[in-house]
Amino acid sequence: MELVEDKNIDVIYVATPHTFHFEHSILCLEHKKAVLCEKPLGINLGQVEIMISLAKEKNVFLMEALWTQFLPHFNYVKNLVDSKEYGRLLGLEADFGFNAPFEPKKRIYNKELGGGSLMDVGIYPIFLSLALLGIPEDIFAEATIGSTGVDENCTIQLSYSNAVKANLYSAINETTPTTATLRFETAKVIINSRFHEPSSVSIQKNGKMETKEFPVTTHGYNFEAVHVQNMLKEKRTESTLMSFEKSKELISILDSIRKEINLEY
DSSP states (O other), X not given: OHHHHOTTOOEEEEOSOGGGHHHHHHHHHHTTOEEEEESSSSSSHHHHHHHHHHHHHXXXXXXXXXXXXXOHHHHHHXXXXXXXXXXXXXXXXXXXXXXXXXXXXXXXXXXXXXXXXXXXXIHHHHHHHHHHHOSOSEEEEEEEEOTTXXXXXXXXXXXXXXXXXXXXXXESBSOOOOOEEEEESSOEEEEOSSTTSSOOEEEEETTEEEEEOOOOSSOSTHHHHHHHHHHHHTTOSBOSSSOHHHHHHHHHHHHHHHHHTTOOO
């Protein structure tokens, strides 16, 4: 309570376990503190809608902290898609897996804390697909549900019009390359490991491979923080890049996948 009642605090970063995002963000918003809340914004669409509704009612800034959105290499790839420099995007594959120690009471494997691969790291490949391909027409998913009741790995296929597909994978019980491969009409673009954080981009075209570097002097979270600062300076209550609608679309896809794999929190 001391934090939200401190008149010297303008914005609060909520980075607690998933199942506390709603409670803690609501507390901040009720006290008219701007909120940057870690992904996923809420544990389901219902929570996210309430959070957004309260932010609008209180006229207070709220944004989901999905830092990939603000990284230079991601925006370079997004521009390649939007400009159709290599033609239409025909499909993508992306994975994110790491081998977490099996500790049932800690966040990763604890269902009460929103554990599992989907909500923790699967959200990154899904965000990538949403950002580059939009909302899918069909969703298929299957998962390995472990002894603690969370998905230890999850295989996802998102289908779009014109036979475009996104094949995605997440895991907390194995380490994967954590790359993203985009297939265009005239080139293949690879976001190198680890694709969700500051990385390089390789472009394969006409039998040649070129790699573009995007050097940063920090871990990369500063791009997101600077954006929030700019939004607050402009007196905005919603991000121009990570909008309320984008967060609702993202959690809706996650909800649909959890329904497919019979995972309820």
